[in-house]
Amino acid sequence: MIPYLAKRLLTGLLTLLAASIIVFSVLEVLPGDPARIMLGMNASPEALAALRMEMGIDQPVLARYLDWVAGLATGDFGRSYTYSTPVIDLIAERVAVSLPLALLALALSTLIALPVGVYAASRRGTLSDTLTMGLAQVGVAIPNFWFAMLLVYVFAVGLRLVPAGGFPGWDQGILQGLAALLLPAVSLALPQAAILARVTRSAMLEVLGEDYIRTARAKGLPRRAVLWRHALRNALIPVLTIMGLQFAFLLAGTIIIENVFYLPGLGRLVFQAISQRDLIVVEGVVMLLVATVIAVNMLVDVCYAIADPRLRTAR
Amino acid sequence: MKKLAAFLGATAVVAAMSSAAYAARTDLVLGVVLEPPHLDPTAGAAAAIDEIVYANVFEGLTRIGQNGEVQPALAESWEISDDGKSYTFKLREGVTFHDGTSFEAEDVKFTLERAMADDSTNAQKVLFSAIESVEAVDPATLKVTLDHPQGSFLYNMGWGDAVVVAPETADGNKEKPVGTGPFKFENWAKGSSVTIVKNPDYWGEPVALDKAEFRFIPDAAAAIPALLSGDVHAFPMFPADAVTQVQGDPRFEVVIGATEGETILATNNGKEPFNDLKVRQAIAHALNRDEIIMGASNGFGVPIGSHFSPANEAYVDLTGTYPYDVEKAKALLAEAGYPDGFSGTLKLPPPAYARQGGEVVASQLREIGIDLEIVPVEWAQWLEQVFTNKDYDLTIVSHTEPNDINIYARDDYYFNYDNDAFDAVIEELDRVSDPDKRNELYAKAQRIIAEDAVNGFMFQLPKTGVWDAKLEGMWENMPIQANDLTGVRWAE
Numbered sequence: 001m002i003p004y005l006a007k008r009l010l011t012g013l014l015t016l017l018a019a020s021i022i023v024f025s026v027l028e029v030l031p032g033d034p035a036r037i038m039l040g041m042n043a044s045p046e047a048l049a050a051l052r053m054e055m056g057i058d059q060p061v062l063a064r065y066l067d068w069v070a071g072l073a074t075g076d077f078g079r080s081y082t083y084s085t086p087v088i089d090l091i092a093e094r095v096a097v098s099l100p101l102a103l104l105a106l107a108l109s110t111l112i113a114l115p116v117g118v119y120a121a122s123r124r125g126t127l128s129d130t131l132t133m134g135l136a137q138v139g140v141a142i143p144n145f146w147f148a149m150l151l152v153y154v155f156a157v158g159l160r161l162v163p164a165g166g167f168p169g170w171d172q173g174i175l176q177g178l179a180a181l182l183l184p185a186v187s188l189a190l191p192q193a194a195i196l197a198r199v200t201r202s203a204m205l206e207v208l209g210e211d212y213i214r215t216a217r218a219k220g221l222p223r224r225a226v227l228w229r230h231a232l233r234n235a236l237i238p239v240l241t242i243m244g245l246q247f248a249f250l251l252a253g254t255i256i257i258e259n260v261f262y263l264p265g266l267g268r269l270v271f272q273a274i275s276q277r278d279l280i281v282v283e284g285v286v287m288l289l290v291a292t293v294i295a296v297n298m299l300v301d302v303c304y305a306i307a308d309p310r311l312r313t314a315r
Numbered sequence: 316m317k318k319l320a321a322f323l324g325a326t327a328v329v330a331a332m333s334s335a336a337y338a339a340r341t342d343l344v345l346g347v348v349l350e351p352p353h354l355d356p357t358a359g360a361a362a363a364i365d366e367i368v369y370a371n372v373f374e375g376l377t378r379i380g381q382n383g384e385v386q387p388a389l390a391e392s393w394e395i396s397d398d399g400k401s402y403t404f405k406l407r408e409g410v411t412f413h414d415g416t417s418f419e420a421e422d423v424k425f426t427l428e429r430a431m432a433d434d435s436t437n438a439q440k441v442l443f444s445a446i447e448s449v450e451a452v453d454p455a456t457l458k459v460t461l462d463h464p465q466g467s468f469l470y471n472m473g474w475g476d477a478v479v480v481a482p483e484t485a486d487g488n489k490e491k492p493v494g495t496g497p498f499k500f501e502n503w504a505k506g507s508s509v510t511i512v513k514n515p516d517y518w519g520e521p522v523a524l525d526k527a528e529f530r531f532i533p534d535a536a537a538a539i540p541a542l543l544s545g546d547v548h549a550f551p552m553f554p555a556d557a558v559t560q561v562q563g564d565p566r567f568e569v570v571i572g573a574t575e576g577e578t579i580l581a582t583n584n585g586k587e588p589f590n591d592l593k594v595r596q597a598i599a600h601a602l603n604r605d606e607i608i609m610g611a612s613n614g615f616g617v618p619i620g621s622h623f624s625p626a627n628e629a630y631v632d633l634t635g636t637y638p639y640d641v642e643k644a645k646a647l648l649a650e651a652g653y654p655d656g657f658s659g660t661l662k663l664p665p666p667a668y669a670r671q672g673g674e675v676v677a678s679q680l681r682e683i684g685i686d687l688e689i690v691p692v693e694w695a696q697w698l699e700q701v702f703t704n705k706d707y708d709l710t711i712v713s714h715t716e717p718n719d720i721n722i723y724a725r726d727d728y729y730f731n732y733d734n735d736a737f738d739a740v741i742e743e744l745d746r747v748s749d750p751d752k753r754n755e756l757y758a759k760a761q762r763i764i765a766e767d768a769v770n771g772f773m774f775q776l777p778k779t780g781v782w783d784a785k786l787e788g789m790w791e792n793m794p795i796q797a798n799d800l801t802g803v804r805w806a807e
Binding site: 030031032033036037038039040041042043044046047050051053054082083084085090093094097149152153156157160163164165166167169259260261262263264265268269272275276277278 | 350352353358359360361433434435436437438439440441489490504505506507508530531532533534536537540541543544545546693694695696698699700702703714716
């Protein structure tokens with residue numbers, strides 16, 4: 001287990017390094033001058049030059065890359081061109097919204113998907129299986145922003161139970177924060193839950209056909225125990241894989257939902273930074289996301305080992 | 316008896332509560348589309364900065380009023396020397412910055428010299444170009460000497476880029492703006508909102524609001540539920556497409572005003588075939604403004620025939636210079652040597668007026684044989700390709716700076732337009748301060764570029780304001796990029 005983890009860690013670091021080169025060079029060829037964007041159409045050439053110097057973008061490419069990577073290694077993400085604050089502070093503010101949102105959505109989707117998937121698998125071929133899986137198919141097909149608008153009109157405009165959008169900040173109270181994240185989390189969770197339920201069902205079906213399930217039933221174990229303790233545990237590997245992928249998506253890919261609810265999340269930070277050519281912010285966030293995906297993958301590997309003891313010794 | 320007392324007591328409590336409930340509220344939430352990159356109006360062109368801090372947090376020597384007029388602000392009054400080159404400002408006394416330091420002539424001197432300096436990053440440095448020297452005569456008197464008379468000097472000092480900052484706090488204004496205005500900056504939750512609160516030590520008339528929050532809502536689809544749910548009370552610029560959805564609702568007031576944004580089909584006058592006057596005239600004849608306004612901004616917006624705001628007193632209606640006439644357009648195109656038309660590109664930046672208006676313009680020009688390929692670009696690309704490198708045929712953009720007809724006189728501007736007669740008019744305008752003479756010159760300037768059909772002049776971008784019907788004092792027009800809240804209050 002330990003050498004295995006060490007090897008994964010090393011691969012992860014190399015991936016990060018490769019990502020830094022790719023991210024930096026892709027953004028380098030992107031047209032657009034951040035100074036011009038800040039100062040607009042009436043800016044004089046001297047003012048533009050002065051600002052470029054202030055931002056440090058008048059330096060040669062290689063020098064800027066090395067500076068940036070050296071900074072990353074010491075935890076210094078640089079300073080935003082537009083906000084002129086440390087990038088790490090900007091990211092931290094956004095993670096305080098995006099991470100709880102992603103976790104909430106993931107928890108909701110798992111709580112819905114696992115029981116539904118297991119239930120459908122255990123009732124394979126019956127009307128209730130067809131119905132739940134039909135619903136899941138609808139859930140996969142519904143665009144989440146449309147579903148989000150629907151939720152807003154019903155719960156915020158009609159019933160006025162929750163705000164229509166925005167985020168008051170955690171300092172205004174945990175409950176207020178959660179209320180603001182509730183609709184976004186639900187609209188993110190539902191399509192994810194639909195996918196996860198389908199994956200759970202098919203993984204369960206595969207396991208339920210195995211010999212040891214029949215043996216377990218034959219030796220008199222109750223149906224529920226077989227289903228939840230023996231079958232689900234063995235079906236968890238593909239489910240965990242999907243959950244890992246979904247978490248990465250929920251953290252980074254929620255820009256549309258963030259726009260619908262005007263939440264100050266990571267997605268909007270990146271979007272805004274790209275349109276303002278605040279490249280150092282884009283680079284910082286992308287690197288953070290790459291690191292997260294690597295970390296989540298490692299975590300999923302560890303979870304495999306917990307779910308399936310055979311994997312602990314096999315490698 | 317006891318019961319009666321209890322009853323009376325209860326009524327008193329209810330009465331007290333209801334009178335409290337009827338007192339006008341003093342908080343306001345405004346929805347704005349864009350988040351500013353920072354909050355220092357003297358170091359960035361983004362309109363989103365001025366739309367929060369102008370007149371609310373920061374003030375200049377003069378300020379621009381609701382109808383675009385110059386009003387005294389931190390300068391109580393001024394005297395102009397006979398040669399028009401020296402301005403002596405009498406400054407207000409007893410004014411303090413939000414950090415408690417006092418406002419004096421030295422602060423203004425610092426502000427102006429900072430904006431003019433070599434390492435200045437002021438986006439409108441040209442506003443200060445006529446200044447030769449600034450002298451703080453005494454704490455309440457400031458003398459500015461110009462190297463030539465400049466008719467627009469007092470107006471220039473009213474721009475957001477010319478607001479007065481304190482030397483102690485100037486460097487921190489991007490994050491924590493410190494000005495002299497009736498509101499103080501309180502908090503900026505990045506990505507969410509900026510909050511300003513009433514400044515109890517304000518020198519002038521105190522504002523009615525205790526607190527105002529500017530909430531960033533970039534998505535048009537999110538703006539409607541935000542308004543309907545009561546989360547947001549006012550949208551100074553509501554998405555034009557969505558206005559009709561709230562127009563009949565008695566809870567809201569819809570106010571269509573004017574901005575300083577001349578929306579034009581900008582044309583590369585330096586490139587064939589657009590360097591031919593006949594071709595540009597043909598394009599002008601082929602544009603149906605009413606149709607464009609319908610497509611670009613849901614029918615809101617006033618047609619223009621030159622690069623000038625209809626709200627300005629010097630405005631001349633030139634929409635009839637080249638009236639909509641497809642046959643005439645075709646004839647002109649044939650005369651120019653393109654009987655079968657030609658093809659080109661139309662680069663469109665992200666705003667709805669450009670993307671939607673562009674479709675209409677392309678189809679109208681196709682009528683006369685000009686086949687345009689539509690190329691959507693983002694702002695950064697637009698600024699680089701179109702504005703800086705002049706690599707374009709046609710583009711649609713709104714020029715939102717106030718009184719900016721002088722851009723047609725600039726060398727090397729992206730229109731590639733060059734006309735000595737026009738340059739002479741603008742040069743004269745820069746020197747003349749007599750209002751009648753200035754209006755005459757402005758009229759002359761409008762006519763020259765209209766007749767030269769430099770660009771396709773389309774319409775003045777509307778200010779589609781929507782707010783709670785009980786809200787008073789919101790600006791109808793946008794003569795300068797600002798959301799001045801100094802006169803805003805809730806009706807009781």
